[in-house]
Amino acid sequence: MSNEFIPAARPIIGEDERRAVDAVLQSGQLAQGTEVAAFEEEFSKVLLDERAAVAVNSGTTGLHLGLLAAGIGPGDEVIVPSFTFAATANSVALTGATPVFADIEPDYFCLSAESVKSVITERTAAIMPVHLYGHPANMDQLQQIADDRGLQLFEDAAQAHGASINGRRVGTFGAFAMFSLYPTKNMTSGEGGMVSTGSPEIERQLRLLRNQGMEKQYENEIVGFNARMTNLHAAIGRVQLTKIWRWTKQRQDNAAFLSKNLTNAVVPKVADGVEHVYHQYTVRITDDRDGVAAALRDEFQIGSGVYYPIPNHRLPSFSRAEDLPVTEAASKEVISLPVHPSLSQDDLERIVTAMNKLTGAGA
Template sequence: MSQEFIPPAKPIIGDEERRAVDAVLATGQLAQGAEVAEFEKEFSQVLLDGRAAVAVNSGTSGLHLGLLAAGIGPGDEVIVPSFTFAATANSVALTGATPVFADIELDHYTLDPASVEAMITDKTAAIMPVHLYGHPFDVDAIGALAAKHGVKVFEDAAQAHGAAVNGRKVGTFGDFAMFSLYPTKNMTSGEGGMVSTGLTDVERRLRLLRNQGMERQYENELVGFNARMTNIHAAIGRVQLTKVGGWTRTRQENAAFLDANLSGVITPEVAEGCEHVYHQYTIRVPEGRDAFAQALKDEYNVGCGVYYPIPNHRLAPFQTDDELPVTEEAAQTVLSLPVHPSLSQNDLERIVEAVNKLAKAGS
């Protein structure tokens, strides 16, 4: 175990980010202000083809406020994947609405349109798919379903900065979309989220909801939250925004190397017309995934992660009797390998060697 540990994720914070933070600290203007407004404009230009962007203090806040701004509340049902981080379902429940879990398709780990349609009732107000691991969900099929049944589409794009379908950026398909800016994401602001929308009324309600229901100080128009982003976090995000395109290309190059050299495991597929930004590089290990993951760490010093071992519909707050067989299979077999832009060529070769040896030993 003399070789250095390869972490599954590694935030990149450099001198430019530090200088940007120091510049904000020097002004004394730390709370939401001009830096946040500039970050919103730049995020819109770089990642949203000009669609409005509203900065908040976390991705979960972004989903929660987006749902509220879009009119979701008690009595509504919102169809979501069970195979995702719990924030997706949590945000629906926090509005008083009910998350309804649909199954995924195994090739890309995103919502299966046939399963979604089977879950639609007269209470269904929206579908909120996840662009999981950085791969877009089937926007055409989900969009067609929503139009057929008269429901809305919201995008959980927490992991998908810069992903696209036929050249169109994710975050521009639904009534709103949310991007996480947590440290392990493809870009970060330290902590935070960004909500995009093409609807002026939703944008205005988002801006009210994040700021105690106020547009003008002390003139509260509705019950709101303190979900603002600080200028400090926005300063980090602005610098990261200038780098995320290059980091994404490196992630894609790293993924291509893994695709070409891994054997004995099931590597990720990319749907036609889709640009995958590889927030995670997720393989499937059909048998003995947990022992495989442990051996990667213990024997080869290669980090990895399981996203996600317990489907949402099996979690205590959301226990249901839903039969979601593909979700269950994914939860038992997926394993995410390092793909981040800090990997060296030697790191990539070590990952390949470790995975191939373990796969061969288990075959």
């Protein structure tokens, strides 16, 4: 077996992407233009069942503008998971609203409907689950709560390109949804985000907000941002979009091999009717998770990641005295192993061998 380091994630950028960027450079049209418009249209067709898609310069921007476009602002509360990247709660706070943290389900790491019910107040305006690691949140239950309480439902789909529930793709449930296009995601534009919506009103607000409040040049209708995606980034995204299903199938095959052969770690569960796209392959290790991660790196030359070691409610930026026991347990036990499409069979076998040795299988 090779002893070359296996990274936790590896962006795949090939000659197709380089040629696409070079074509934009040669055109001289670098800022938002026809490439961005084409990327939005293609993303809509490939991943969103033709729901409207609006490209922006980052995933966090997409969440922020989506919330603003949906009318979220000071005085509102938006229920979010604490077990996620801080961008989810940050985007709420940036609108002047308050993120309210709820617990997660133990099996799928996504927002718990029962916990959501327990934190609803008269100020609650919306629920924003995260489809964490590529596994969809329970949108049926969360939609029912939203409908019963007159709340809006949004989706943080940053990690879930192509995931689905009973054949319905994530990004088509909420009033808006955001997909990240950061380099380590299942597909990338180098940097960027895509916001989907089924509401013409929200779509128009998104397009105004990303472009200084303008639909027509110099006719600023509202106060907006410079949040545009460039043609350069869109050109990369368009190429990646043609490869997303092949890469997704490889991630799923890699995950299946790991789940079949890891013998002493709690492997990912998948809910009935769900298609998991394995942005991360996340297992639980109940004994010395951090020691296992260090040994994987130092002894076996295998990268891994802990997503996320500090829940949002305990970050200095929020610091809330919440009782979220499932979140707290997950933050101490999860470790994400390489699952990306660049892995060879030799890489997968090395990961299994190392993990089974470190977690004491057969000892």
